[in-house]
Amino acid sequence: MLMVAASQQPLPCPVQYHHLQGAKRVVEIVERYDAECVPDAYKSNKVAYIKNGSISKNCTKLLKVDKLMKAPIYIYYQLDNYYQNHRRYVKSRSDKQLLDGLQNNDTSSCKPEESNGGLPVVPCGLVAWSLFNDSYIFTRGAVPLKVNRKNIAWKSDRDHKFGKRVYPFNFQNGSLIGGGKLDPHIPLSDQEDLIVWMRTAALPSFRKLYGRIEEDLHPSDLITVNLTNNYNTYSFGGAKKLVLSTSSWLGGKNDFLGVFYIFVGSSCIFISLVFLLLHLKDSRPCGDATFSYWNRKNVSL
Amino acid sequence: MIIFHGDQVELARVMKEEVKKDLKNCLEEAQQYFRTVSGPKLTLVIDGKCLMYALDPSLRVMLLNLSLNCTSVVCCRVSPLQKAQVTSLVKKGARKITLSIGDGANDVSMIQAAHVGVGISGLEGMQAVMASDFAIAQFRFLSDLLLVHGRWSYLRICKVVTYFFYKNLTFTLTQFWFTFQTGFSGQRFYDDWFQSLYNVMFTSLPVIIYGLLEKDVSASLSKKYPQLYMEGIRNSFFRWRVVAAWAFSAIYQSLIFYHFVTTSSLTGQNSSGRTFGLWDVSTVAFTCVVVTVNLRLLMMCNSITRWHYVSVGGSILAWFVFVFVYSLIRENILYVIYVVMSTFYFYLAFLLVPTVALLLDFIRQGVQRWFFPYDYQIVQEIHRHEPDDNTRAGALEISNHLTADEARSFAISQLPRETSRHTGFAFDSPGYESFFASQQGVYAPQKAWDVVRRASMRSKLKAPPLPPKK
Numbered sequence: 001m002l003m004v005a006a007s008q009q010p011l012p013c014p015v016q017y018h019h020l021q022g023a024k025r026v027v028e029i030v031e032r033y034d035a036e037c038v039p040d041a042y043k044s045n046k047v048a049y050i051k052n053g054s055i056s057k058n059c060t061k062l063l064k065v066d067k068l069m070k071a072p073i074y075i076y077y078q079l080d081n082y083y084q085n086h087r088r089y090v091k092s093r094s095d096k097q098l099l100d101g102l103q104n105n106d107t108s109s110c111k112p113e114e115s116n117g118g119l120p121v122v123p124c125g126l127v128a129w130s131l132f133n134d135s136y137i138f139t140r141g142a143v144p145l146k147v148n149r150k151n152i153a154w155k156s157d158r159d160h161k162f163g164k165r166v167y168p169f170n171f172q173n174g175s176l177i178g179g180g181k182l183d184p185h186i187p188l189s190d191q192e193d194l195i196v197w198m199r200t201a202a203l204p205s206f207r208k209l210y211g212r213i214e215e216d217l218h219p220s221d222l223i224t225v226n227l228t229n230n231y232n233t234y235s236f237g238g239a240k241k242l243v244l245s246t247s248s249w250l251g252g253k254n255d256f257l258g259v260f261y262i263f264v265g266s267s268c269i270f271i272s273l274v275f276l277l278l279h280l281k282d283s284r285p286c287g288d289a290t291f292s293y294w295n296r297k298n299v300s301l
Numbered sequence: 302m303i304i305f306h307g308d309q310v311e312l313a314r315v316m317k318e319e320v321k322k323d324l325k326n327c328l329e330e331a332q333q334y335f336r337t338v339s340g341p342k343l344t345l346v347i348d349g350k351c352l353m354y355a356l357d358p359s360l361r362v363m364l365l366n367l368s369l370n371c372t373s374v375v376c377c378r379v380s381p382l383q384k385a386q387v388t389s390l391v392k393k394g395a396r397k398i399t400l401s402i403g404d405g406a407n408d409v410s411m412i413q414a415a416h417v418g419v420g421i422s423g424l425e426g427m428q429a430v431m432a433s434d435f436a437i438a439q440f441r442f443l444s445d446l447l448l449v450h451g452r453w454s455y456l457r458i459c460k461v462v463t464y465f466f467y468k469n470l471t472f473t474l475t476q477f478w479f480t481f482q483t484g485f486s487g488q489r490f491y492d493d494w495f496q497s498l499y500n501v502m503f504t505s506l507p508v509i510i511y512g513l514l515e516k517d518v519s520a521s522l523s524k525k526y527p528q529l530y531m532e533g534i535r536n537s538f539f540r541w542r543v544v545a546a547w548a549f550s551a552i553y554q555s556l557i558f559y560h561f562v563t564t565s566s567l568t569g570q571n572s573s574g575r576t577f578g579l580w581d582v583s584t585v586a587f588t589c590v591v592v593t594v595n596l597r598l599l600m601m602c603n604s605i606t607r608w609h610y611v612s613v614g615g616s617i618l619a620w621f622v623f624v625f626v627y628s629l630i631r632e633n634i635l636y637v638i639y640v641v642m643s644t645f646y647f648y649l650a651f652l653l654v655p656t657v658a659l660l661l662d663f664i665r666q667g668v669q670r671w672f673f674p675y676d677y678q679i680v681q682e683i684h685r686h687e688p689d690d691n692t693r694a695g696a697l698e699i700s701n702h703l704t705a706d707e708a709r710s711f712a713i714s715q716l717p718r719e720t721s722r723h724t725g726f727a728f729d730s731p732g733y734e735s736f737f738a739s740q741q742g743v744y745a746p747q748k749a750w751d752v753v754r755r756a757s758m759r760s761k762l763k764a765p766p767l768p769p770k771k
Contacts, residue, residue: 076574076576083484083486084579087486088486095632153575156640161636202577202578202579204483204484212574247571250571250649251644257565257649260653278671284671286685287682287685293528293535293676
């Protein structure tokens with residue numbers, strides 16, 4: 001028992017170390033902008049503001065860089081209280097149509113976002129209809145930072161899930177606008193924003209990749225973000241955040257696994273010490289029949 | 302005994318009074334002995350004639366009282382009906398589990414009256430075997446039946462049932478925690494085919510192998526320590542305490558699976574910065590569940606054979622093979638496993654999550670085995686240096702070596718001989734008696750119990766014994 005508990009924790013030890021090392025080098029900047037980007041006149045009625053197409057949705061925010069961030073720096077948008085994992089939402093899509101386009105007639109799972117004005121919608125369903133459409137432009141001082149918006153979706157999605165000959169058709173033409181529009185001349189396999197958005201998230205608070213900055217950011221750099229606050233999260237009390245993060249071999253800033261490895265390793269050490277003390281203090285001799293039920297209870301047979 | 306001819310009813314009444322007096326005396330005498338702590342062991346001997354009166358409803362309770370207080374009871378010259386009556390008396394009156402064993406047609410009613418009926422097949426014919434729950438070839442195999450196979454069977458059933466509930470509880474609770482974060486909309490955490498095949502393909506074979514092959518101690522040790530049988534009598538492996546411990550373990554493990562996997566998947570997952578979706582996260586969680594419950598089975602085994610390794614490894618391998626093929630076909634989880642396995646996160650989670658999940662069970666087993674050992678665990682420790690006999694195919698030790706005497710009698714029994722027309726009766730057979738009586742020209746009256754027997758088996762008799770010529 002002692003031996004096995006003791007052998008448990010050498011395993012996590014080197015892993016823990018590299019884990020935390022990997023996690024510590026990741027630098028992250030998170031900035032919530034949906035509350036501040038509403039002009040003062042509309043602060044009491046944000047929904048009216050967001051739905052009104054004539055009001056300018058441009059907003060400027062300032063980000064201060066504290067630590068050196070090495071390229072590539074990933075830009076995410078984070079949505080909170082947004083249930084992309086709701087059953088009706090997850091159901092409301094047609095993966096066959098994403099591959100086959102208009103030839104596919106089986107889009108009943110997309111109802112009611114299946115057709116508009118008698119014509120079918122490609123891509124159909126709530127998931128596509130609610131496409132995120134805020135955009136961000138970054139400048140450092142006077143120099144604009146180039147944002148690479150290619151290759152942000154998983155390669156298997158681009159190659160196998162979204163058709164190369166499928167084009168958006170009759171998309172977002174209804175009276176109720178749910179999100180962004182799509183360029184009808186670009187095939188779905190190249191519409192990376194859509195592809196990233198359609199990989200429905202697991203939790204109500206999630207991040208999705210927007211693009212990459214391929215330059216280093218130095219400490220005390222001031223980044224100006226010109227964003228367009230188009231997406232309506234005000235109707236349901238959601239929040240929008242902009243995240244800039246570097247990445248390591250393990251991914252983004254997430255100490256959870258590293259911390260837990262350390263926790264488990266040290267608990268194993270602690271428990272093996274406890275067992276050692278108990279063993280020295282009060283051990284039951286191995287194979288002693290006096291501890292069996294029939295001897296302890298003086299049961300006659 | 303007073304014998305007189307005349308009124309049968311009066312005779313019966315007088316006999317009953319005598320028997321009652323006798324029983325009362327015996328009971329009082331026995332009570333005296335029981336009051337002393339280290340009194341002698343008592344045996345009750347009663348014959349069929351007396352039993353006929355003692356089983357009367359008014360005397361039955363006294364008889365039962367007396368016999369339960371004795372160490373053993375010998376009933377001789379009893380009819381088949383009385384055998385059944387005695388068995389029912391103990392079964393209903395004492396509320397204990399009864400086992401009866403017999404080899405002939407006269408034992409059939411007794412075998413059927415008891416909870417467990419064991420028939421011995423052999424010279425007396427197959428009637429007892431056909432009526433019984435278990436059939437054995439020789440009387441001495443009864444000890445194997447009870448102490449070895451009965452005990453193992455109890456252990457296996459308890460463990461299989463509790464393990465089955467545990468693995469399904471773990472699997473289902475992991476989904477249950479998800480519902481809190483889907484707005485209670487009922488979105489499934491796992492893909493449908495994962496769920497359907499969980500119990501069929503990924504976790505079924507190991508538990509079957511366990512139920513067939515598990516042994517806590519070897520057969521010879523089971524017979525050497527008959528006290529181990531008491532674990533079954535005390536129901537040590539299926540108490541509420543045991544079930545609650547498994548349930549707690551399932552809750553703990555499901556929390557680990559769900560929270561570990563979802564909490565660590567918020568940000569980008571590899572150096573390309575891309576994030577996971579719902580199906581990626583659930584595939585990682587499902588992999589951890591399958592691996593953990595299979596390893597938990599190995600932790601539970603007392604004797605491991607190569608079939609255990611084959612089935613556990615095979616189930617985990619079956620999961621991977623299935624998901625590799627399935628994620629090429631099914632639209633919504635297309636290529637999910639390939640995406641997931643291209644990140645380091647998956648391998649680290651795969652290593653950490655089952656370890657943490659099993660840690661609690663591991664500690665609990667260690668504490669239990671050290672401070673609160675079961676009897677079989679103590680026996681295992683006593684004999685820890687002896688080699689396992691797991692590699693031997695047979696569980697029973699039937700020695701095939703006969704002594705010279707046994708060999709001779711066996712050879713004699715193999716000689717061709719007449720089989721008796723009268724099966725199931727020893728020297729008291731009415732046919733036997735009437736045959737010899739008729740040979741010597743003597744009249745032998747018919748026995749009361751024989752009349753009763755023939756009346757109840759009227760249709761089944763091949764040829765009733767001829768009444769002797771007067």
